[in-house]
Amino acid sequence: IKIAVFISGRGSNLEAILDSINREEIKGEVALVISDRKDAKGLERSKERSIPSVYIGKSNYSDNESRVDKILEVLELKEIDLIVLAGYMSIVDTSIVRKYKNKIINIHPSLIPSFSGKGYYGSFVHKAVLDYGVKITGATVHFVDEDTDTGPVIIQEAVKVFDEDTVDSLSKRVLGIEHEILPKAIKLFAENKLVIEGRIVKRRD
Ligand code: GRF
Numbered sequence: 079i080k081i082a083v084f085i086s087g088r089g090s091n092l093e094a095i096l097d098s099i100n101r102e103e104i105k106g107e108v109a110l111v112i113s114d115r116k117d118a119k120g121l122e123r124s125k126e127r128s129i130p131s132v133y134i135g136k137s138n139y140s141d142n143e144s145r146v147d148k149i150l151e152v153l154e155l156k157e158i159d160l161i162v163l164a165g166y167m168s169i170v171d172t173s174i175v176r177k178y179k180n181k182i183i184n185i186h187p188s189l190i191p192s193f194s195g196k197g198y199y200g201s202f203v204h205k206a207v208l209d210y211g212v213k214i215t216g217a218t219v220h221f222v223d224e225d226t227d228t229g230p231v232i233i234q235e236a237v238k239v240f241d242e243d244t245v246d247s248l249s250k251r252v253l254g255i256e257h258e259i260l261p262k263a264i265k266l267f268a269e270n271k272l273v274i275e276g277r278i279v280k281r282r283d
Pocket of ligand 1: 085086087088089090091092120164165166185186187200201253256
């Protein structure tokens with residue numbers, strides 16, 4: 079399958095996907111990387127790995143409509159089968175979510191529905207986890223629907239929260255889990271092993 083990865087930052091989840099493809103775990107290729115941040119480190123890395131990579135953001139496509147049109151244009155051009163949001167900080171326009179229904183997956187650094195939804199992104203999630211005092215957190219891969227972090231859950235993995243944890247130590251431990259479960263979810267999708275019944279995702283054996 080042909081995968082498009084959307085990033086905003088360093089792209090460590092993108093790297094994890096590329097490494098998994100290189101280990102021939104995922105039968106697919108990253109045919110496109112789109113970043114909404116011109117200076118995203120991940121954009122540099124993907125160019126180094128000669129992946130077609132493009133910045134599509136407010137400074138080169140000022141209004142939302144032109145941004146959406148450009149994104150749809152490159153997705154079509156590259157015949158994308160699966161969109162992966164990997165540390166992507168922009169909301170995906172509903173026209174894209176509708177066109178790629180159940181073909182967009184997202185990685186979120188908590189056990190959804192806890193610490194998820196508007197405002198819960200990046201390191202803010204881990205700060206909220208520590209401030210609340212929960213003892214277990216984790217990461218979730220889910221299908222993207224028209225709301226934020228509310229689509230059907232594909233895979234979750236838990237992580238213990240230690241008394242001495244800081245945002246930095248916790249985010250590193252959760253990121254390690256993200257790098258495991260995101261490639262796993264993509265592999266299952268590529269092998270057509272995910273069945274969606276309403277909001278429940280089941281594994282075709
Ligand atoms: C990380 O905080 C991760 O939890 C979330 O996006 C952030 C950046 O990830 N998914 P990446 O290193 O850019 O993949």
